Amino acid sequence: MTELKLQSLKKTYGSVAALAGVGLTVPSGSRTAIVGPSGCGKTTLLRLIAGFDTPDDGTIAFDGETVASFEEQVPAHRRNVGIVAQDGCLFPHLTVADNIGFGMKADRATKLAKASELMEMVGLDRAMLSRKPDELSGGQQQRVALARALACRPRLMLLDEPFSALDTGLRAATRKAVSEVLSAAGITTILVTHDQAEALAFADQLAVMRAGNFSQVGAPRQVYARPVDAETAMFLGEAIVLPAVVGQGRADTPLGSLAVDDASYTGKTQVMLRPEQMTLQQSDTGAAVIGEMVFSGSTCEVLVTLEGEGGPSFRLDIPSLSPLASGDRVAISVSGAAHLFR
Numbered sequence: 001m002t003e004l005k006l007q008s009l010k011k012t013y014g015s016v017a018a019l020a021g022v023g024l025t026v027p028s029g030s031r032t033a034i035v036g037p038s039g040c041g042k043t044t045l046l047r048l049i050a051g052f053d054t055p056d057d058g059t060i061a062f063d064g065e066t067v068a069s070f071e072e073q074v075p076a077h078r079r080n081v082g083i084v085a086q087d088g089c090l091f092p093h094l095t096v097a098d099n100i101g102f103g104m105k106a107d108r109a110t111k112l113a114k115a116s117e118l119m120e121m122v123g124l125d126r127a128m129l130s131r132k133p134d135e136l137s138g139g140q141q142q143r144v145a146l147a148r149a150l151a152c153r154p155r156l157m158l159l160d161e162p163f164s165a166l167d168t169g170l171r172a173a174t175r176k177a178v179s180e181v182l183s184a185a186g187i188t189t190i191l192v193t194h195d196q197a198e199a200l201a202f203a204d205q206l207a208v209m210r211a212g213n214f215s216q217v218g219a220p221r222q223v224y225a226r227p228v229d230a231e232t233a234m235f236l237g238e239a240i241v242l243p244a245v246v247g248q249g250r251a252d253t254p255l256g257s258l259a260v261d262d263a264s265y266t267g268k269t270q271v272m273l274r275p276e277q278m279t280l281q282q283s284d285t286g287a288a289v290i291g292e293m294v295f296s297g298s299t300c301e302v303l304v305t306l307e308g309e310g311g312p313s314f315r316l317d318i319p320s321l322s323p324l325a326s327g328d329r330v331a332i333s334v335s336g337a338a339h340l341f342r
């Protein structure tokens, strides 16, 4: 098990600051998910950790031992970092067994025995060892890629969008399998993903990245419920941001008076609600109106607009069996406290 520590990491390409002083600690044996918009620096960060590129400034340390800084650079092949990328990157001309054994320093029989053991670990049939990658499904290929990355007993595992090429059902099953294997092996892991639900489900620690730096790092539930700003909030799911005048633990908002999660603040600001805090009820005297409705199976996404000039609109999922219809007037009740942005 290895603790990963990044301090003030900087990397500039021409005039673009891909990393602008990134700091992060990934505790030994834990899992951190990095999410952020396209171009914010996620891949650059993984490349520096793996040793494929060098930082302009700052340090990377594995268990307190510096592996990269401006002065020194431990080469990639000596860092012992496992990587699983989006398309698995298996060698197409090699069998599954040879793919898994590729980086191992052992005789053929030992490699085969180890490959066989790893196949069981990632939940694949040993009979597949003699197949070529194109004879496997996408999910099976990703599991082989994980087995190959595990074969070298890595100190650290970097997962770069490893499930994004898989369809929804397979994606959830493969993620669960990978998650269980990594937990059992106790390997410190970083997952980069565009999928916020995947990040929230997978990680012990969530790091939200924006323009070369982290806007927030914390436990997934904490970052989701108490984001530092509206942009971070919206990156993790639907967020209803309302103007507010706050005092004595309550906020005056277009939705009426709401309890807030920060009683020490007084003044004008914005507060946020998550859609699951809101319930709609048909009411002739309600302050909101239902607009467009989009049916998507078990739920229906509805557009809710608050009355009044420029009244805010937001989208909520309601059960598709709900009797609410487009044009209905509704009252909105809120559970729990609104989150206050300072």
Ligand code: ATP
Binding pocket: 013, 014, 016, 017, 018, 036, 037, 038, 039, 040, 041, 042, 043, 044, 045
């Ligand atoms: P995505 O989610 O789209 O993969 P990302 O968050 O991984 O994006 P990076 O690939 O790390 O983003 O890129 C960060 C920034 O650095 C971008 O503006 C990108 O154009 C720039 N960049 C990355 N690599 C290079 C390079 N080799 N030369 C020039 N610019 C680069």
